[in-house]
Amino acid sequence: MESFILNIFAIIGVFVGGYQLFLFLAKNSEERKRTDDDVWELINNCNECRIYASYYDVSLDEIRNIQGFKKHRIELLKIINEPANRKEALESISEKKQIxxxxxxxxxxxxxxxxxxxxxxxxxxxxxxxxxxxxxxxxxxxxxxxxxxxxxxxxxxxxxxxxxxxxxxxxxxxxxxxxxxxxxxxxxxxxxxxxxxxxxxxxxxxxxxxxxxxxxxxxxx
Missing domain, CATH: 1.10.10 (Arc Repressor Mutant, subunit A)
Structure with a gap:
């Protein structure tokens, strides 16, 4: 009987642990998506990023969503990480929010x-x-x-x-x-x-x- 009860608690423990892991992963997934959205908001408000996309005749949305454009995504991240470009993008976002x-x-x-x-x-x-x-x-x-x-x-x-x-x-x-x-x-x-x-x-x-x-x-x- 004692063994049976221990098994029940073990099963419950696995279930609770699995559920907590699910919540952790879901939260991390949401945070990653939010972070990704924030980065792309900066990219979309950066003039240098728009010039880069225009040079290759693609849109920023295409670069973000098409699997084969990984190289372009890396280049855009480099551009937006430049302090001057990041400052410009943040100012643009702030101005749009105020408008x-x-x-x-x-x-x-x-x-x-x-x-x-x-x-x-x-x-x-x-x-x-x-x-x-x-x-x-x-x-x-x-x-x-x-x-x-x-x-x-x-x-x-x-x-x-x-x-x-x-x-x-x-x-x-x-x-x-x-x-x-x-x-x-x-x-x-x-x-x-x-x-x-x-x-x-x-x-x-x-x-x-x-x-x-x-x-x-x-x-x-």
């Missing part, structure tokens, strides 16, 4: 401005895909009980903050149309779960988007 942070902050500010006008914009556009500038300004005049000058200023503020954007069309036309901007039409720019996108507003009000061109006397305001 991204500034963009995020800018998008957040635009969405906050959207709180001032989102209900009126959704109601003015209603189910319509696009409206003219005059139609939108007329809508602002009625929604805010204001004059054309003030309504035009509101339109410009909305346009500058991507709450309203110009419709790009392949068909040449003398008339310019505008649509609800992606700041109000994309989940990616929500600041809270309570923020409504245009799609959600339409659904909430049991409405369906109509892509037809609008007639001035057919608008909902």
């Amino acid at each position: 991204k942070l500034n963009q995020i902050k800018d998008f957040e500010n635009k969405r906050k401005i959207g709180y001032k006008y989102e209900n009126e914009i959704f109601e003015i556009f209603d189910t319509y895909y696009k409206l003219t500038q005059d139609e939108i300004i007329d809508g602002f005049m009625k929604k805010f009980s204001t004059n054309q000058t003030k309504a035009t200023e509101i339109f410009q503020e909305c346009y500058n903050n991507w709450l309203i954007t110009k419709v790009n069309t392949r068909i040449p036309t003398d008339e310019v149309f505008y649509e609800v901007g992606f700041i109000l039409d994309s989940d990616g720019y929500k600041l809270t779960q309570n923020d409504l996108t245009r799609k959600e507003w339409l659904k909430k009000n049991n409405k369906v988007l109509d892509h037809r061109i609008n007639l001035a006397n057919d608008l909902p305001f």
Whole structure:
């Protein structure tokens, strides 16, 4: 009986040891991948590395992923280990991160401005895909009980903050149309779960988007 119990403990010990080894290897694998990713981020932000790849008419991604490019990988590591090249790459990475942070902050500010006008914009556009500038300004005049000058200023503020954007069309036309901007039409720019996108507003009000061109006397305001 004692021998049986000892065998059980031995089996458990092997299992636990094997599991710990698995965790150790997995952790090391993750760390190696993270280190590898960090190195290649430096390489991708090094001008000398890009020049090297261009000289051999290959991309840095190809050098990283194609087995036969081991020699190129070694050369790139030599280049990025040069202090001046490494410094340049680190500065480039830092600059890109700062630009991204500034963009995020800018998008957040635009969405906050959207709180001032989102209900009126959704109601003015209603189910319509696009409206003219005059139609939108007329809508602002009625929604805010204001004059054309003030309504035009509101339109410009909305346009500058991507709450309203110009419709790009392949068909040449003398008339310019505008649509609800992606700041109000994309989940990616929500600041809270309570923020409504245009799609959600339409659904909430049991409405369906109509892509037809609008007639001035057919608008909902």
